[in-house]
Amino acid sequence: MTDMERGPSDGQPPEGDWARVQASPEFQELRRRLRTFVFPMTAIFLGWYLLYVLVAAYAHDFMAIKLVGNINVGLVFGLLQFVSTFVITALYVRFAGRRLDPLGDKIRNEVEGGSQ
Amino acid sequence: MSNGTVHLAQAVEGINPMLNFSIFGAFVVITLIIVFRASRNTKTASDYYAAGRAFSGPQNGIAISGDYLSAASFLGICGAIAVNGYDGFLYSIGFLVAWLVALLLVAELLRNTGKFTMGDVLAFRMRQRPVRAAAALSTLSVSFFYLLAQMAGGGGLVNLLLGVQGAVGQSVVIAAVGVVMIIYVLIGGMKGTTWVQIIKAALLITGAFAMTMWVLALYGFNLSGLLAEAVNMAGDNGEAMLAPGAKYGVSEMSKLNFLSLGVALVLGTAGLPHVLMRFYTVPTAKEARRSVVWAIVLIGAFYLFTLVLGYGAAALVGSETILAAPGGVNSAAPLLARALGGPVLLGFISAVAFATILAVVAGLTITASASFAHDVYANVIKKGAVEDKNSEVRVARITALVIGALSIVGGILARDQNVAFLVALAFAVAASANLPTILYSLFWKRFNTTGALCSIYGGLIITITLIVFSPAVSGGENAMIKGVDFHWFPLSNPGLVSIPLSFFLGWLGTVLSKEHNEAKYAEMEVRSLTGAGAEKATVH
Numbered sequence: 001m002t003d004m005e006r007g008p009s010d011g012q013p014p015e016g017d018w019a020r021v022q023a024s025p026e027f028q029e030l031r032r033r034l035r036t037f038v039f040p041m042t043a044i045f046l047g048w049y050l051l052y053v054l055v056a057a058y059a060h061d062f063m064a065i066k067l068v069g070n071i072n073v074g075l076v077f078g079l080l081q082f083v084s085t086f087v088i089t090a091l092y093v094r095f096a097g098r099r100l101d102p103l104g105d106k107i108r109n110e111v112e113g114g115s116q
Numbered sequence: 117m118s119n120g121t122v123h124l125a126q127a128v129e130g131i132n133p134m135l136n137f138s139i140f141g142a143f144v145v146i147t148l149i150i151v152f153r154a155s156r157n158t159k160t161a162s163d164y165y166a167a168g169r170a171f172s173g174p175q176n177g178i179a180i181s182g183d184y185l186s187a188a189s190f191l192g193i194c195g196a197i198a199v200n201g202y203d204g205f206l207y208s209i210g211f212l213v214a215w216l217v218a219l220l221l222v223a224e225l226l227r228n229t230g231k232f233t234m235g236d237v238l239a240f241r242m243r244q245r246p247v248r249a250a251a252a253l254s255t256l257s258v259s260f261f262y263l264l265a266q267m268a269g270g271g272g273l274v275n276l277l278l279g280v281q282g283a284v285g286q287s288v289v290i291a292a293v294g295v296v297m298i299i300y301v302l303i304g305g306m307k308g309t310t311w312v313q314i315i316k317a318a319l320l321i322t323g324a325f326a327m328t329m330w331v332l333a334l335y336g337f338n339l340s341g342l343l344a345e346a347v348n349m350a351g352d353n354g355e356a357m358l359a360p361g362a363k364y365g366v367s368e369m370s371k372l373n374f375l376s377l378g379v380a381l382v383l384g385t386a387g388l389p390h391v392l393m394r395f396y397t398v399p400t401a402k403e404a405r406r407s408v409v410w411a412i413v414l415i416g417a418f419y420l421f422t423l424v425l426g427y428g429a430a431a432l433v434g435s436e437t438i439l440a441a442p443g444g445v446n447s448a449a450p451l452l453a454r455a456l457g458g459p460v461l462l463g464f465i466s467a468v469a470f471a472t473i474l475a476v477v478a479g480l481t482i483t484a485s486a487s488f489a490h491d492v493y494a495n496v497i498k499k500g501a502v503e504d505k506n507s508e509v510r511v512a513r514i515t516a517l518v519i520g521a522l523s524i525v526g527g528i529l530a531r532d533q534n535v536a537f538l539v540a541l542a543f544a545v546a547a548s549a550n551l552p553t554i555l556y557s558l559f560w561k562r563f564n565t566t567g568a569l570c571s572i573y574g575g576l577i578i579t580i581t582l583i584v585f586s587p588a589v590s591g592g593e594n595a596m597i598k599g600v601d602f603h604w605f606p607l608s609n610p611g612l613v614s615i616p617l618s619f620f621l622g623w624l625g626t627v628l629s630k631e632h633n634e635a636k637y638a639e640m641e642v643r644s645l646t647g648a649g650a651e652k653a654t655v656h
Contacts, residue, residue, distance in 0.1 A: 022642050053374070089409055107645075108646040
């Protein structure tokens, strides 16, 4: 079977079951874990980025302060945005692998197994 | 100059047009062979739109960076850093941080709930026809703005990199580029297009890496020494190159404009339809996550290279020489390549820049054609009852042909226009019309059809209106239309106003409508978080 022949609910539990899975403690826990990680993290990186943009736009003199040789605050601040992006990526991958995937896989197996 | 004949002149001094043509020609031949081979298994809609969902995370991550790193981000950012110094670097940061939105909030949930397009995600729990029509309109608009900007930029590059001058000569090259792109998309579908992007990304990132190491080696791997030389070359105001403000610090309005641009860049990426569609080419949400991780690493590394290359061009070539060359700011990277490795490296970098345009327009074209065929034709016109599965793919191919033809004509007409604002416009529409709608749809239980229509149409109309009446179109220093001034909106980048307004409209539309499909939301939420019942890879 190619996936073209798959309607949205083919081979899946009837609609009442989705609501039952959604209401289950396991799913509620999965949702809580996802949201308590991604929402605060999004607020952090957007705030950190916005701070950078505001400082770059309005505090030129601060950004021009030299730290080592010709390396100034602006360059370091900019590079720190790269560092924070890489760090948040790594943190999320680790978190998802440990805290989200096992629970998500378990629920998925129950849902898909239950219909066959 | 435009006397109608093709000149093969010395565009950039030391350029060897035949060498550049040969290297670029070799790229086209190799990719066409791969596209033909890849097309053998392209049968179903899933093959055509999503490459049978059979690419691995790393492959898709490389392809995403190939799709995302446009000529503007290579030539444009290098040039902006070489000429304006630090301010050019600000773009890179916005373009990179934006990927965290895709990683944390969009990629995996989208992969689990949709099939081929953004419309699929919205249609999951809303009224199919109106939301698909709205999603398709927004997708087609963003794709077309982006496509036009790429094609129009192509004209300048033809002059700069291949030494072709004159209206006819440049138009012929733009048309040829368009035709090759159409062949990729028609024959190769998503699989062929993906391979083109993978090859291009590998060439672009390797080339940029080699040049970066070369530049750093010249300064004993001392970044501070490189910066000192860049400051020296720039003369009296050289110190200004190292801190922000050279371009955006002039007035209060330009600071606000920069802020607005920064917001649109960081929120636009995860709403770009050609980026969204790439998440469907992998078999699972975990692979979608791996794709984004690979993309973040590659794109981040690439932008670090452009920082060195930009200051390297300022130090080794000098901003006066760059601005005096054909193509102006865009010539920084090619001129640096010539200074480092002579005509051969220049030829290689020129060919890579061309391959970049080709791969990006191919990605945009397949996205736009998928959205029209899948959302508009199959689900709005045929109401989901397409009699023959092949007819949807046939419509997609015809659409690709039409979009390709339009982009060739548009690219030729816009050849000498200043259409740089089109990229900003594409990002602003993506951040205003698409992102709020996607986020509400994935995370907000109460969200409904009216809300989606308000945020998409509202975002689209507000953004386009503000751009039309902005200094980018009339009245500004580099306005598209000269001689008249009908602007009343002070910012060239509307994001600061249009994005919050679109979020607000999405909320307002939702609370004003009683529609609420509890059962469908339960299904969508379970599927989006667990991947239950998600579209599987096709096995051939």
